[in-house]
Amino acid sequence: LFYTPTGTVANLDLSTPSPPGSASWQDSQRRITINGQIVPKITMQPGEVQRWRMIAGTYDKFLQLQLAGHTLNEIAVDSLYLPKVDTWGVTQTVELDSGYRSDVLVKASSTPGTYMLTDNYAGQQSVLAAVVVPHPTLESQWNADPVNHGPVADRHVQKMVFNFGPLTGTVTETNFAVDGNVYPDGPHRKLVLNRIDRWELVTNTGSKSNPHLFHIHVNPFQVIRPGPTGPEMVWRDTVSVPKENGPTNPLVMYTQYKVFTGGFVIHCHLVDHEDNGMMQEVDVSSSP
Template sequence: NSRNGVLSTTLETLIATNFIENSETGEIDEVNTPTYNGNLIGPTLRISPGDSIQIDLINNFPDNPEDQRLGAFPKNPFTTNFHSHGLIVSPGGISDNVFRRMEPDTTSEIQIDVGSDHHSGTFWYHPHKHGSVSFSFFGGMMGFLIVEGGPGDLNEVPEIAAAKEILMAISVIRTDTNGEVPFVNEDADQANSDTGATNGLWSTFQNSNFYYLTNGVTNPTLKMRPGEVQRWRILNAASGETFPIALEGHSLHILANDGINQEEMISLNVEEAYVMGSGNRVDLLVKAGEPGTYKLQVLDPAGTYSVTPQGIAPGPRRARIGLDFPQPTYPVTVATIVVEGSEKNMDLQDGPLPQNSGLLTRQQMLAAPLDAERNMAFETCGQRRQQAMPENRLPSCGWYFDLYDADYWGGLPFTNLLMARDADDTGIPNPVVDPEMPRIDYQKQGLFTSDEPLFDDMFGGNFEEWTLINRTNSDHPFHIHVNPFLITHINGQALPEPEWRDSILVPAATGGGGNINLADFGTVTFRTYLDPLFPGDFVFHCHILTHEDVGMMQKLTVLP
């Protein structure tokens, strides 16, 4: 906790030994993974608006390998940095600067000054070193960051303040059969291995182990009394998996998404799932029912769910992290709730929720004249399976394949491109008939570069509207740093109540019969306000981190 306006602490990164119950075998497995302070979850940091977060980050990881594939290929797994996910703070200097590099055997100072009007809510922290973020998540490198107090805190509501607070960080730890976290396949030539081969980026995880953990533990037990109301803060801390979360025999009552309050609580139906993409947080109330034992479960994402608790545009919620990773048998139990003892009949909240300080109101956001309208596309390009035929690929693929050649990938070809790019950059028709490259002369990068921002006209104080277009067969969790956004439409359908987020699943394209150009693309439209207090460089990206590590990210610069 902070004291006298300062939270001062030390975080140490190191490879540490822990023991995990294997839910498949019932045995206790030894794992040796990258950690904060030697544990499978980092310490919870609690602050108030106006506090300063001051951290000495000691990197005690081993040295990076000497012989690594260079270029844009993932590398340097033991270099780290620090991201305060969801905070509206400076992205520069020694603050929430994801362009920093903290090398092994060094100590780095971090100072994040949180504004006095910053909203209360559920946030978190984790490494964000491009090219090796997935590696750190496979070991459990993350922790809660809670902002509490100040105007708009949910505890202003007596029924919420009376509820016991429970934190649940749900992670997926991945190791090889020896309990180690391997890095990428240096010789990979595509994202996923061919059938029977090991040529994929993460083929090092074929036939590996995985563990769904809550706060670093397999299926912990939580006790409640009949009629008791608890407030749960839940975090999807996985590297990319989507979690449709449901509690047997109970309803989930949604208070806040990504640390930002709803206008009113949304009560889901009994056993209805709340969908969490990687990086999402939810604050909710649970009122215990009759005595008994109930499972909190991750349901099969292949079912039909909306990306919002308002039920807009339901569909399968598949997030394709990589075909080389073993997958669970659903449902996966992430906690067991035992309801027992004498009755404790508590009331659920009813009526409007307090609105967060430090954010414009929904009405202000919707009424403000727009300074810019932008379209951003998630696109994937390949040369095998369905995309072996050029006509099944997006028209941008040929141009970008030529741009991102073997030299770009460190001397060997890499025939998958996972891009987040400016959809208004459409190129021009190729004057030479070439099925492999129907359009040419795209002006902007499709993959991440730190050299230049995607846009050169983003100014602090501006209001912008973005439409995210998903031209792939996988949901992609979009996350932007510093500036949260107000979602107005999903797949063209207006939300009954516009919804604040800092991360949202963009629905996959549907249909097309194997030809992505014939599919119906998924979309999310939002408005955002570029806070003039925090200009500088930051990023947006897909929060499936195996995608981010190979370039599904872009740099943004907000100018004063």
């Protein structure tokens, strides 16, 4: 913006608005971009928490950030963690001067709407981004609470049993099996892209009392665990299946296979179990 077609600076004053934030800043026609975009749209589900890692790659600019209707919970400045979370209120601002970095946790409102992220430097408000909180979709409802969401027409049940096996033939406690098969024996499990599945995980250890650790690659799953203040839903990719989760009391979790089609594995994350065959291959295809 400061250069003529031949590459010379037409007006040096335009490149150095002084003081920053004064009318001359607008005169310069410079804009603050976020990830290369002017006023990007940031979509967040109601109640979703995101970590924003902000880096001020600006030139001679002093930002005072505010997100309408939301607190900004700052956990680090210049990549150094603060000793506590600094919660900046809705009328306060986070300072982001040239070269500053700031990590903030943002929890989207539970009320759908559009909320502006603004720079409020020197009392002048300019819009930097629009945070859009949409009305809950089926998927976001599922993400928030799959267990209580109710019936989903295409929800399929996947059953998996960890056992010392095989189930038929000679049973020895040095055979580590999934669904009665010691890897690489056994069929591949067929899964369908984008489908939401309910999984029922069972440890059938017979005389043994040790749990197995279900671990699946690529897509995480949602499962209830005992949290510090009661049961809570968490995303993870590995979970213990103790012997209490026997055939009549499976551990239930939900997952959805996204983006990737092709083969990968599920295995027990106890490495000696895994290496002795407690593994299964899955194939995700784009159609049933």
